[in-house]
Amino acid sequence: MKLSKVTVVDYRTSNLLSITKALESVGAEVKLTQDAAEIAGAERLVLPGVGAFGAAMRNIDSLGIREALVKYGRSGRPMIGICLGMQLLFGVSYELGTNSGLGLLTGEVVAFPEVTVLKVPHMGWNQVEFRRDSRLYSGVHDKEYAYFVHSYYVTTNDDYVSGLTEYGVTFPSIVEDGSIFGIQFHPEKSQSFGLKILENFLSV
Amino acid sequence: MLAKRIIPCLDVNAGRVVKGVNFVNLTDAGDPVETARFYEEEGADEIVFLDITASVDNRETMMGVVKRTAETIFLPLTVGGGIRTVEDMRRILSNGADKVSLNTAAVRNPELIARGAGEFGVQCIVIAIDAKRVSLGDRKAAKPGQAASDELIREAGAPVEYEVFVNGGRTRVGLDAIGWAKYAVSLGAGEILLTSIDRDGTNSGYDIELLRKITGEVKVPVIASGGAGTLEHFYDAIKDGNADAVLAASVFHFGKFKIKQVKNFLHEKGITVRL
Numbered sequence: 001m002k003l004s005k006v007t008v009v010d011y012r013t014s015n016l017l018s019i020t021k022a023l024e025s026v027g028a029e030v031k032l033t034q035d036a037a038e039i040a041g042a043e044r045l046v047l048p049g050v051g052a053f054g055a056a057m058r059n060i061d062s063l064g065i066r067e068a069l070v071k072y073g074r075s076g077r078p079m080i081g082i083c084l085g086m087q088l089l090f091g092v093s094y095e096l097g098t099n100s101g102l103g104l105l106t107g108e109v110v111a112f113p114e115v116t117v118l119k120v121p122h123m124g125w126n127q128v129e130f131r132r133d134s135r136l137y138s139g140v141h142d143k144e145y146a147y148f149v150h151s152y153y154v155t156t157n158d159d160y161v162s163g164l165t166e167y168g169v170t171f172p173s174i175v176e177d178g179s180i181f182g183i184q185f186h187p188e189k190s191q192s193f194g195l196k197i198l199e200n201f202l203s204v
Numbered sequence: 205m206l207a208k209r210i211i212p213c214l215d216v217n218a219g220r221v222v223k224g225v226n227f228v229n230l231t232d233a234g235d236p237v238e239t240a241r242f243y244e245e246e247g248a249d250e251i252v253f254l255d256i257t258a259s260v261d262n263r264e265t266m267m268g269v270v271k272r273t274a275e276t277i278f279l280p281l282t283v284g285g286g287i288r289t290v291e292d293m294r295r296i297l298s299n300g301a302d303k304v305s306l307n308t309a310a311v312r313n314p315e316l317i318a319r320g321a322g323e324f325g326v327q328c329i330v331i332a333i334d335a336k337r338v339s340l341g342d343r344k345a346a347k348p349g350q351a352a353s354d355e356l357i358r359e360a361g362a363p364v365e366y367e368v369f370v371n372g373g374r375t376r377v378g379l380d381a382i383g384w385a386k387y388a389v390s391l392g393a394g395e396i397l398l399t400s401i402d403r404d405g406t407n408s409g410y411d412i413e414l415l416r417k418i419t420g421e422v423k424v425p426v427i428a429s430g431g432a433g434t435l436e437h438f439y440d441a442i443k444d445g446n447a448d449a450v451l452a453a454s455v456f457h458f459g460k461f462k463i464k465q466v467k468n469f470l471h472e473k474g475i476t477v478r479l
Contacts, residue, residue, distance in 0.1 A: 017300040021275045051325050118206075119423050121327045121394060124448070125207040125249055125478040145207060145478040147280055149302075149327045167206060189280050189302065191244065 007042035049084025086182030107156025209449035255285030274300020321392025407433025415445030
């Protein structure tokens, strides 16, 4: 099997072991980087993420890689943001104040409304309902379960939305625009469903 | 809809699963990684490792176990036991665990919850509470030196009906379980792993009343633990106790139930599970 080269951005917030192993298990050769030039030269980019939005953007800025990420996103080469990494693709987040994101996609990151009786964080296995066909969906079924852990979600243009999940509100769990993808759940913790989504990303 | 989770718990000592795991189709029933993989294939929604090791050397062994497991299975992994500092948490999380479970150390030093949540996010911090029902006549004060601090008792309350025990259920600290759960959540606990000491190991069912009291008071997920013996017990914990997840050890380890079997039972009773 020919290995697909994937660059994973390490901006010092998250544990990258699981995502690295998950990508390797579906045939990726993974390179971790904190370097703008390596991001610029990547063939396929993964922006992972756990933690708070503002802290993540501050780390991205202190590494001096914001511009490289934005340029890469506009290059037409495949990019996927995972969990917080998906949220970072958007313009603005209201988690712990107002913070600007990469602005590659138009939309906002907002908190789950407190009026619902549901618990926050939204943590556990929930269904992803396909909204339209996607290159990420080859070999997976509609309404399969994925593992989510998050307190904020994206509101965006319907045109971007490929998958929806219901938790008090119906929110986008998979978005895409051309070669840019975002998934709110953790594919590296979602067993075969998650691994298949990652595998499909490798052939986008 | 969010599914209710079924979680097998593995006690690990010196790199081996203890408390007896008794499977067919498993080459080495004592290897935690292989056991975790077995449960992954059976449909577990999450894996909990409880490190019951006492020595420092064995803690190193545990790190290796966590890492190998995270490299092998693609499920959420929670690790508890012996975590005392933010540095301990960092090491476990950087070896691939998704959550850390704090028990005794959080009672001794509640600030640890806030510091861990601040550093890693509330979703990483599970507070394990071992609670025991206390009767009026039995409500002796905890012994000096073992008691929770006065400040903590002021915040969380002295025992009313259920009391918190630490050190693996051996030491009572004079702390109310419900008040402690609320206080821990206010400090940044993202989940409560609630074990009934009275029911643990009895196979007589989860303590529904205890579950109801805690799930009614906190807005974070609560994992029911201690007492599972029949399929109905799982259902009762979810339906009557409002548990978000059910944890069990022996009924799974000894093969009394397959995880799939529990899930099918719950599904037929109308509970949302990941089949």
